Amino acid sequence: xxxxxxxxxxxxxxxxxxxxxxxxxxxxxxxxxxxxxxxxxxxxxxxxxxxxxxxxxxxxxxxxxxxxxxxxxxxxxxxxxxxxxxxxxxxxxxxxxxxxxxxxxxxxxxxxxxxxxxxxxxxxxxxxxxxxxxxxxxxxxxxxxxxxxxxxxxxxxxxxxxxxxxxxxxxxxxxxxxxxxxxxxxxxxxxxxxxxxxxxxxxxxxxxxxxxxxxxxxxxxxxxxxxxxxxxxxxxxxxxxxxxxxxxxxxxxxxxxxxxxxxxxxxxxxxxxx
Amino acid sequence: xxxxxxxxxxxxxxxxxxxxxxxxxxxxxxxxxxxxxxxxxxxxxxxxxxxxxxxxxxxxxxxxxxxxxxxxxxxxxxxxxxxxxxxxxxxxxxxxxxxxxxxxxxxxxxxxxxxxxxxxxxxxxxxxxxxxxxxxxxxxxxxxxxxxxxxxxxxxxxxxxxxxxxxxxxxxxxxxxxxxxxxxxxxxxxxxxxxxxxxxxxxxxxxxxxxxxxxxxxxxxxxxxxxxxxxxxxxxxxxxxxxxxxxxxxxxxxxxxxxxxxxxx
Ligand SMILES: Nc1ncnc2c1ncn2[C@@H]1O[C@H](COP(=O)(O)OP(=O)(O)OP(=O)(O)O)[C@@H](O)[C@H]1O
Ligand SMILES: [Mg+2]
Numbered sequence: 001x002x003x004x005x006x007x008x009x010x011x012x013x014x015x016x017x018x019x020x021x022x023x024x025x026x027x028x029x030x031x032x033x034x035x036x037x038x039x040x041x042x043x044x045x046x047x048x049x050x051x052x053x054x055x056x057x058x059x060x061x062x063x064x065x066x067x068x069x070x071x072x073x074x075x076x077x078x079x080x081x082x083x084x085x086x087x088x089x090x091x092x093x094x095x096x097x098x099x100x101x102x103x104x105x106x107x108x109x110x111x112x113x114x115x116x117x118x119x120x121x122x123x124x125x126x127x128x129x130x131x132x133x134x135x136x137x138x139x140x141x142x143x144x145x146x147x148x149x150x151x152x153x154x155x156x157x158x159x160x161x162x163x164x165x166x167x168x169x170x171x172x173x174x175x176x177x178x179x180x181x182x183x184x185x186x187x188x189x190x191x192x193x194x195x196x197x198x199x200x201x202x203x204x205x206x207x208x209x210x211x212x213x214x215x216x217x218x219x220x221x222x223x224x225x226x227x228x229x230x231x232x233x234x235x236x237x238x239x240x241x242x243x244x245x246x247x248x249x250x251x252x253x254x255x256x257x258x259x260x261x262x263x264x265x266x267x268x269x270x271x272x273x274x
Numbered sequence: 275x276x277x278x279x280x281x282x283x284x285x286x287x288x289x290x291x292x293x294x295x296x297x298x299x300x301x302x303x304x305x306x307x308x309x310x311x312x313x314x315x316x317x318x319x320x321x322x323x324x325x326x327x328x329x330x331x332x333x334x335x336x337x338x339x340x341x342x343x344x345x346x347x348x349x350x351x352x353x354x355x356x357x358x359x360x361x362x363x364x365x366x367x368x369x370x371x372x373x374x375x376x377x378x379x380x381x382x383x384x385x386x387x388x389x390x391x392x393x394x395x396x397x398x399x400x401x402x403x404x405x406x407x408x409x410x411x412x413x414x415x416x417x418x419x420x421x422x423x424x425x426x427x428x429x430x431x432x433x434x435x436x437x438x439x440x441x442x443x444x445x446x447x448x449x450x451x452x453x454x455x456x457x458x459x460x461x462x463x464x465x466x467x468x469x470x471x472x473x474x475x476x477x478x479x480x481x482x483x484x485x486x487x488x489x490x491x492x493x494x495x496x497x498x499x500x501x502x503x504x505x506x507x508x509x510x511x512x513x514x515x516x517x518x519x520x521x522x523x524x525x526x527x528x529x530x531x532x533x534x535x536x537x538x539x
Binding site for chain 2: 118
């Protein structure tokens with residue numbers, strides 16, 4: 001077994017996580033999910049979509065949620081974002097319960113959710129506009145993030161005039177600029193061709209390192225999870241649960257064609273198939 | 275066909291039908307096939323139009339009345355349309371987003387919409403008397419429906435994802451409406467406003483036919499009574515031209531005020 005299993009099944013909080021130096025409820029835990037459950041009522045019958053989900057995410061960690069279609073990955077992210085409320089359990093960000101959507105937990109959506117009537121630049125500035133910083137400060141900040149995602153030359157374009165990969169760059173920049181405590185990403189590169197997807201994965205890793213962001217990244221792609229994650233949470237279906245919590249011991253930068261990478265992806269595929 | 279179309283400069287295209295119509299009219303009038311009391315000669319109409327628009331008041335019947343009639347009509351259309359916008363836009367957006375409002379208003383408004391505007395005329399005359407207020411009522415009523423319906427359709431088709439994205443980016447409720455909901459429904463809203471303004475002119479004439487002393491509709495009715503068919507045609511042409519101009523002005527105004535119109539529509 002190359003991938004290292006961590007404690008799961010509700011035990012994470014009873015025992016200090018391996019990397020946590022600050023005690024059981026460690027100050028460095030940004031996100032805590034405790035025994036989370038969500039039931040959808042559909043045609044009069046109650047359908048448990050998520051059950052007994054427990055995990056926590058440490059500051060600066062990149063965690064991938066890996067699971068097959070329909071296992072409740074999007075539902076879990078929407079709960080974290082505050083678009084949905086849990087049926088049971090607790091969700092904490094920096095110790096405070098999550099009640100509604102807010103700029104401390106920003107999401108990059110599976111679909112295109114840019115404002116079509118605003119330029120690239122205005123989309124990125126959108127979240128800053130309501131805040132009490134001067135025009136010049138906003139402009140400077142937007143410039144910085146435009147450069148970070150490599151869209152300097154496209155600032156005046158409308159979303160309808162740029163490619164899918166560029167759109168996801170804008171989506172990334174418009175939330176990163178708000179400096180969220182947790183960045184939630186729902187299969188953000190799923191709709192891109194493989195080359196663009198690899199570019200975007202590299203970009204994400206680079207930004208993650210540069211800005212030390214905490215990321216929860218949803219994917220159903222084994223390679224993507226292995227390439228990006230510090231930790232992979234593998235999810236079960238019907239109801240959605242976390243089956244295993246795996247640490248990825250690969251050093252960075254990772255290459256898809258290394259032997260270790262390949263054997264781990266084989267192993268992970270087997271876990272997913274169980 | 276394509277080749278022919280390519281040879282005509284596209285700036286010319288909108289003029290082909292009006293100019294062709296005038297040409298045919300001229301031809302028919304020259305041959306004398308149709309008596310002038312049914313269809314006056316174009317020159318006669320042009321002449322009447324000239325006196326109506328530029329003549330010195332008092333030198334001939336209707337001479338120079340245009341400015342007064344135009345301003346009376348403009349005020350009626352403007353105020354009626356404004357009332358329709360102030361009611362139709364918020365109610366439409368609300369009922370597009372809130373199912374409760376939709377259930378409350380939907381059936382009644384669709385019922386009322388089925389009533390032809392002209393059947394309101396007698397009632398309006400009883401309620402408001404002959405004159406400006408009746409005309410205002412008719413214009414506002416007629417323009418309300420397209421504005422309301424299109425605003426509702428526009429607000430309804432806004433992707434909930436955009437509103438979620440807004441909430442996530444920390445936008446307050448009121449700014450959510452102004453900076454996401456309205457721009458995202460803007461192309462529907464603009465369609466509603468343009469349809470509403472167009473129908474405003476139709477109902478203006480209807481209201482003014484009921485016997486107000488001034489206004490473009492009143493001139494048409496007056497002229498018919500005294501047998502000045504040339505002036506009737508002048509009135510029709512002027513209303514067509516002003517209706518088109520007001521549509522252009524509305525578009526320009528919206529373009530000027532809203533990014534979403536400039537960029538999306
Ligand atoms: N609003 C809802 N009402 C009822 N059932 C829902 C609702 N939203 C999601 N579900 C159900 O919850 C389950 C999980 O959906 P979810 O979208 O979270 O899956 P997913 O893991 O994101 O799938 P994919 O990889 O295809 O995006 C599905 O079976 C779906 O039918
Ligand atoms: Mg999903």
